Amino acid sequence: MTVTLAPPPERIDHPEVSGPPRRSAVSRLAGLLGSRLLQSFLVLVALFWLMPVFGLLISSLRSEVDNGDSGWWTIFTAPAQLTLDNYQQLLADSTVLSALWNTVLISVPATLLVVVISSLAAYALAWMDFRGRDWLMVGIVGMLVMPIQVALIPTAKLYGAVDIFGTLPGVILFHVAFGLPFGVFLLRNFFSGVPKDLLEAARMDGASEWVVFRRVIMPIGLPAIASLGIFQFLWVWNDLLVALVFAGTDNQPITVALQSQLRQFGSNIDMLAAGSFVSMLVPLAVFFSLQRFFVQGVLAGSTK
Structure with missing residues (x-):
């Protein structure tokens, strides 16, 4: 009996796996x-x-x-x-100190009102169904392109009729009115990116719309809300036009106080420089204290 042996299998040479090509020294x-x-x-x-x-x-x-x-x-x-003599003279001036305090009284309420109202309105426009929601959003987007100069004279007439012209509430209301369109537009786009399953799970557990907004939307939307707060605070703090038109002589902010000093004492650069630098410290402190949330809000949605 003859046994035929099968030939050995052919050797298959696998190509060596090489890494990325080495870059030359040049x-x-x-x-x-x-x-x-x-x-x-x-x-x-x-x-x-x-x-x-x-x-x-x-x-x-x-x-x-x-x-x-x-x-x-x-x-x-x-x-x-x-x-440091300029700063000593500046801080001893009651007019400048009063102007700084008026700026705080204008900026803080205008920022808080815009953040709160914009958050609630943005949640309603993003996750609540009601008649006219889309048209309302179109109107808000349209108000973004309205220049602020167009509303100065009509608003001044309205303030005169209701006797709030030249008061702090009048300045605050104007800033709130023109800050809301941007705030609603910004937060609505951010809130729309929240997963719908989170909201449905909260509603299935019996949570009301207020609880969903407070427990789900607010923690997730904190970066965007902080970004809006920074933007609004900087706009109001550095505003000159609205304060010149609507603020009175007794409640003028620091920008108007510095502008009046420039008009009366054109060569008083030492005091103007000191006042300008002091007015920069508060916005810088606010920005750096909320910088982490601001960066998160700017980068939100850039990665999946």
């Missing part, structure tokens, strides 16, 4: 120089952007005589020019 050097050049360019842009702020700070720390004789950059060769 390519690595070009990439390194490119990133360094980009970083250097961004640093230069940041320095040029901050130079006016730095010049304002230095001018606020120099006397009126030094500011009139030379530029602020001379402090690098004569640092003895720096003094």
Whole structure:
């Protein structure tokens, strides 16, 4: 009996799995120089952007005589020019302190009212069905393009008729009215991205619309709400036009107080610089304290 042996199987050579192609030394050097050049360019842009702020700070720390004789950059060769007398005189001025307090009384209520009303309206427009909801949203978007100058004269006549012209409530109401369209539009788009299953699960557990808004929407929408608060506070704090028209002489904010000083004392750059820098500190403190939520609100929806 003959036994036939099968031939051995052919050897199959598998190609070696190679990693990504190695970059040459010239390519690595070009990439390194490119990133360094980009970083250097961004640093230069940041320095040029901050130079006016730095010049304002230095001018606020120099006397009126030094500011009139030379530029602020001379402090690098004569640092003895720096003094805190301007800030001492500014904080001793009751007009400036009153203007700062009026600015707080205007900015804080206008910001809180816009945030609260916009949050409630945005939730209703995003997750509640009612007649005319789409047309209402179209109207809100249309109000975004309305220039603020168009409403100054009609609003002034209305304020005169109801006797609130030249008062703090009148200024606050105007800021709230023109801040609501943007606030509702921003939060409505953010709230619409909340998963519907979360809301349905909460309703199945017996939660009312108020509980759903407070327990589900608010924690998720906190970054967007904080972003809206930052925007609104900065707009109201730095406003000049509305305050010039609707604020009285007894309740003018810091922007109007500084503008009146510029009109009366055009060469008083030391006091104006100190007042301007003090007025910048509060918005900067608000922004940096809420910066984490602001970044989250800006990046919301960019990734899945």
